Structure formats: structure tokens, C-alpha cells
Amino acid sequence: MKQESIAGNLKKLAIFLALTAVILILMRYLFPEQSALSLEVMRDYSKEVALIFPPVLVLMGLADVWIPEDMVKQYLGKTSGWRGILLSLFLGTLPTGPLFIAFPIASEMLKKGARIANVVVFLGAWASLKMPQIGVEIQFLGLEFAFYRAGLTFIAVICIALITDKLLKRSEISWGKILKE
Amino acid sequence: MLVALIINIIAIGTLVYSFTQSSRKSIQALKTALMKGLKLAPWMVGIIVLIGIVLSFVPPEVIERYLGGEMTIYQVVAAALIGTVSMIPNLITLPLAGSLIDSGASYTTIAAFLTTLTMVGFVTMPLEIKLLGKKITFWRNLLAFFFAIIIAVIIGALM
Numbered sequence: 001m002k003q004e005s006i007a008g009n010l011k012k013l014a015i016f017l018a019l020t021a022v023i024l025i026l027m028r029y030l031f032p033e034q035s036a037l038s039l040e041v042m043r044d045y046s047k048e049v050a051l052i053f054p055p056v057l058v059l060m061g062l063a064d065v066w067i068p069e070d071m072v073k074q075y076l077g078k079t080s081g082w083r084g085i086l087l088s089l090f091l092g093t094l095p096t097g098p099l100f101i102a103f104p105i106a107s108e109m110l111k112k113g114a115r116i117a118n119v120v121v122f123l124g125a126w127a128s129l130k131m132p133q134i135g136v137e138i139q140f141l142g143l144e145f146a147f148y149r150a151g152l153t154f155i156a157v158i159c160i161a162l163i164t165d166k167l168l169k170r171s172e173i174s175w176g177k178i179l180k181e
Numbered sequence: 182m183l184v185a186l187i188i189n190i191i192a193i194g195t196l197v198y199s200f201t202q203s204s205r206k207s208i209q210a211l212k213t214a215l216m217k218g219l220k221l222a223p224w225m226v227g228i229i230v231l232i233g234i235v236l237s238f239v240p241p242e243v244i245e246r247y248l249g250g251e252m253t254i255y256q257v258v259a260a261a262l263i264g265t266v267s268m269i270p271n272l273i274t275l276p277l278a279g280s281l282i283d284s285g286a287s288y289t290t291i292a293a294f295l296t297t298l299t300m301v302g303f304v305t306m307p308l309e310i311k312l313l314g315k316k317i318t319f320w321r322n323l324l325a326f327f328f329a330i331i332i333a334v335i336i337g338a339l340m
Contacts, residue, residue, distance in 0.1 A: 009219035016223035020230050027234065038237035044270060045229045051185035053225065054218070055192030061214030062199055065206045095184045098268070100228050100305040104221055107312035119313070120321055128299035132184065133271050140279030141291070148336050149292055153300075156328035164320045173314045 045098070052097035060108060069112050076114035085158060088118040092125025095132045102126040110173070117165035124157030224308045231304045232268045239267050241277050248294060252287035252337075260290045261329050264297030268304050289337030296329035 028035045076084045096102070106119045129150060137146040199207040244267075248260050269277075278291045301322050302309065309318040 005216070006219065009216070009222075013219065013222050013226075016226055020226055023230060023234075031237070034234075034237035037240060038233035040233075041236045041270075042229050042233035045232055048185070048270075049225055049229065051182075052188055053221075054214075055188045057214040057218045057221075058192045058196055058211065059188075060217065061210035061212070062195055062207075064213050065210045066199065096188060097184075099299070099302055100225070100308055103305070103309050103312045104217065110313065116317065120317065123321065124300060124325070128296065133275075136271060136275050137295075140275045141282060144340065145288060145292075145336070148339055149295065149332065152332040152335055153296065156296075156325075156332055157300075160321065160324040160328055163324055164317060167320055168316050173316060 048097055049101070053101060056096070056101055056105070060105060064108070067112075072109065072112040072114055076109060076118045078115050080115060080118065084115060084118045085121050085161070088114075088122040089125045089129070089154075089157070092122045092127075093129050093131055095130055096126065099123065099127045115165065116168055116170065116173070117161040120161035120164045121157055124153075124160060128153050129157065224311070228305055228308060235267055235304060236269060239263065241269075241273065244277065244294075245281060248290050249281055249284055249286045252290055256287075256290050257293050257330065257333055260294040261297045261326060261333070264294045264299075264329070265301045265326060266303045267298065268302060269298065271299075274298060287337060288340045289333045292336040293329055293333035296332050297326055300325040300329065 024035075024039070027038065074080070075087055080087070092102075102123055106123055109119050109122065110116070134146055134150055137149070196207065196210075199210065244263055247263060248256065250256075274295065278295060282288065282291060306318060306322065309322075313321075
């Protein structure tokens, strides 16, 4: 059973890579100018994802076996209130990679019973309140701009999360489709 | 790269500690990680290819043309839209934003661009929908877009 599903997933990946190769070759012939730039961007992103995604997966796997659902519910669940929001905010600001790496983590949080508001805060903080990113921002755009943007984004992230939480019920969310077995 | 190094060290350290506690659970964790990785890998490849293609058609020069110069409400909305469809690494974006400000672009425009660039992801939406559902994805992105414009307007007023 397990073996089959590994083979199945590998097959999907192989098909996907073949398709990608076809697209890249087409790009090269149809848009030679754009092709060079896009390859460069893809190389940079691939490097980042290749370095960051495996350890994130391992940490997710470890979290899965070691962190009991009750604990997630207690710290990030429905009744976690402002402490849950602050904890999610803190988890999101830890330096890591691009936002799409955070989606699987967010999905796991939901699955284990985290509140929708907390998951959205986590994603918002991950996206735009990263500490190293703010450092570079100060360097290029000045302290004043970076300070206002981070402060306003902080408020906005919490507003977005609370509004989303109010609008949606956990029961009507269909999350984690590709991670379910 | 330092970030990548730190995460790897943390992951390996945690894994080693986990093995000292229970090798059965640790092997289970690694299996879970492998399965998730295999399931997500095609998505990661797809997103990276899309990001590359989109950026090559919306290169920094084009962004410069649209976001530089006199500020109008259209320009702020355009900035938010460009930020929505593109996914540009911060290493490119922040210097670009800095040079745009130097050449006379308004802080409002740049704030709108930077905020949607980071918070709203058009290219990554299919993955977000798969993992978090249509509803969360829709509201999170829509609200982030509107708040980006509000943030931009307030920054414009403050600076």
C-alpha cells in the first residue's frame, strides 16, 4: 500500500517534470529573450526551495508525531484568544522561505485543530513581517517607511485574520486535500 | 543562505534528539515527511516555473515604467495589481523599490506594490486552495489586497 503510493507519487512527479521541460523548451523557441530571465529566476527559487523545503518537511513530520493534537488545540485552538494570535504571529516571523512553503504547515495547523484566525495570522506574518526582510527594507527604503509599513501590516494581518475567522466556519472549510491519505 | 543553514541545523538537531527518544516515532516522522514531500513536489515545481515565466513577462523594467513618476489613484491600483500577479524575490524587489523612490516614485505606490507582492499570491493560489480550501484562500487574498491599499494610503499620508 505504502510502496504503491510512493511509486504513484513518483510517477506524477516524473510526468510533471516532463511537462515542465516541454514548456521550457517551447519558451526558449517562442520567447528567447524572456526565456533567459525566467530560467535565472527559476534557478534562484529552486535553490532556495531545495535547501529549505526538506528541513521544513522533516520538522513537520516530527511535529506530527511529537506534538499531540490537544496541545495544538490548547495553544492555537478556538479558545486560545490573543495568546494564540501572538504565538502564531511569532511563529510566522521566524526567518524561513517563500510563502508557498508555509501553506503545507498552515494546512497541518488547521488539521490539528488550530483556529482559522491563528492560521491566517501565521501566513500574514510569514509573508510580510519577516525579521531579515525588514532589515533589508530599512536599508533600501529607510527606517521611517519600514517602521510604518511593518506597523500597519501588523495591524492589517490581525484584522484580516479576525475578519476571515468571523466569515468562515471550520465545518465549511475543505482543507488539506493533497495531504490526506 | 544563512537562514537555510540554520533551518537545516535545527531540523537535523531535532531529528537526532527525536531518535534518542524513540526511533519508532522518528522513522514514522521521516516517512510522513517523505510522503508529504512527494505529494507537494510537483506543486513546488509548478509554482517555481510559473513564477519564472510571469516574472520574465513582467520584468523590473516594466515595473519601473508603471510605478515611477507622478502618483495617481490608477497607479496605486496598478501597483497593487502588479504586486498581486508577480512573485519577485525580495532581494530584487527591495533595491528596485529603493531606486524607484530615488527616481521620484511615491511612497504610497511603493507601499501598495510591496504589500500585495508579499501578502497576495496569484501564482500560488492553486496550491493554497488545495491546502487551505477555497474559502480561506479567497478571503485571505481579497482582504490582503484591500488592506494593502489602505496601508499604502496611510503611509502616503504619514510620510
